[in-house]
Amino acid sequence: MVDNATPAIILVEPQLGENIGTAARAMMNCGLSDLRLVEPRDGWPSEPAVAASSGAERILEDARLYGSTAAALEGLHRVYATTARPRDMNKPVLGPREAGPAMRRAEAAGERNGILFGKESKGLHNDDIVLAGTIIEARLNPAHTSLNLAQAVLLVGWEWWMAGPVETPAAEPEATVEKGDAPALQTDLLNMFEHLEGALDEAGHFFPAEKRPVMARNLRNIFHRANLTDSEVRGLRGVIESLVRRPRRRR
């Protein structure tokens, strides 16, 4: 049975069924159960996954399949992206040891965490990392930082497990949620981005066109970092709406 309080493990385009199976086994070891798969290369369900899961078949049976990373964020409040090397992204970077307690504190505040893991060959796309508020990077042997997929799941799971439940969320600089206001769901945030970027497209904001991806990414990173609440997202959508309706000035 999927435990909806524990972090979701989101494997983005995993290539080998076997690695999905060993990842499920590592999840089981660490008391995790919510497995989400984004476009596994060899299809789903997978015989090699079951063969490698060694007692964690239940997690595979309960796994949910998604057509995009964004869709796989349903029901989550905080998203972490795992990377083996520093990426040029303006986001906070935690080691697994710091990420464990951070996720526990978010849980104590009623928020759900999800952790993105990229494909075996190259890790996460930058477009996936943009979806995350925080990067998790294990500072391993600099000569060999690339972890096997299931090993990465184990390290992050182990540190979450070892952090143990916390009674109350500690006051964190990042915890900007006021009393009575719920943290924003990631899917609502993504809808807001699309709203905003659609409006900016119409306004001819993204110029030259080839700079659109990086301009949009930088914009999204700002809002990810802000840890928006539910009502803030609604407020911002109202702001976008108002700006769009305002008569445009000629350039």
Next chain:
Amino acid sequence: MVDNATPAIILVEPQLGENIGTAARAMMNCGLSDLRLVEPRDGWPSEPAVAASSGAERILEDARLYGSTAAALEGLHRVYATTARPRDMNKPVLGPREAGPAMRRAEAAGERNGILFGKESKGLHNDDIVLAGTIIEARLNPAHTSLNLAQAVLLVGWEWWMAGPVETPAAEPEATVEKGDAPALQTDLLNMFEHLEGALDEAGHFFPAEKRPVMARNLRNIFHRANLTDSEVRGLRGVIESLVRRPRRRR
């Protein structure tokens, strides 16, 4: 190149070459290089091991092969046995998080550590665990404590890596080595046991005969716990010698 200061990873009768390869990769991630193999089931060298090692081929090339667990302890001063469940052994038990700093302190004192990992299907034999002074047991999800072999190597390696080098060995209750006296090598300790048990065999000490294994094991555990120094082992061998030479009283 094998780094002789870092912990040796000793895989006892590993069954799948692939797991040896992923274990080597995990070692490389954590800055470990001394891999020792005791009777790998499918022989050595192993094609599946190389295929799974993903950049850690060098560790596999440098791996040393042994015919027994005892032989694989050459050059080591402290031996740790990894287990997934509590064993009925009178030995200190550490979690990986405590074992990491303990190994670092031993290194700072000039001692070499080795960690035993059992075969995939059942873990270590009790006879192998007897060879260790300390047990490492990861307290994972009680419903599913059994880790994949390479995952176990990663957890212990990760905690060693995260503990970081220590400048000076901290005063530990277990550190009984006096100034100027080196810690005993495990192979010298094993020779002493054989000397002692041979003498006890001749004296008819092990009675009834079927209790010999457990009686010998309990005896060995006492000396393992004592963390003997080099000169203490030599002293004890003298004691055994003297007792053997002493005219025996009739029973």
